[in-house]
Amino acid sequence: MVRRNTIQRSLVLEAVNQLHCHATADEVYEEIIKEHPTISKATVYRNLNLLSEMGEIRRLQIPGSADRFDHISRNHCHVKCEVCGRVFDVDMDFVTGLENGIKDTHGFDFTGYDIIFHGVCPECKKQQDSVQE
Incomplete structure (x- = not known):
């Protein structure tokens, strides 16, 4: 399945790469809305999930904590x-x-x-x- 690279996905990937802190989805969203206030939280969450499925970023599931997203995918x-x-x-x-x-x-x-x-x-x-x- 070929997925096209959307502007929103690029914004999410850029935010994860800039944050460098194993950010939660909410932290990624807060970073993006500083310059793109119209993006929805659902769009950010959907693209974080997609980017982690694609191997572009790494989802870190920590028991008792919100999932975190790492710019280092290895x-x-x-x-x-x-x-x-x-x-x-x-x-x-x-x-x-x-x-x-x-x-x-x-x-x-x-x-x-x-x-x-x-x-x-x-x-x-x-x-x-x-x-x-």
Whole structure:
């Protein structure tokens, strides 16, 4: 199926690339309406989904949080700050074939996985340290 590249899709991709922060759909929408106030939230959401299906961006599904969209579409790991909730890239080699170590697949055909570490980001750690002093 050939999909034509629309202006709206280009705006969404450009916003994700500019934000560089694993943005939520709402954050992408807020960025776009600064210069294009007539675009609808539904259009932004639809194009985020389409761009992630096309492999142009990566959807990051984090339990207990809104989905986030990453401008880096290749497989890589992330860390989520337990204090502020922001998500960052982790600089390490991606572990391929991890699913091959699963003993009981429960009948699943695995299509991929995301590794998300948890911790406290430097900014939040600095704030915590200053409160303790």
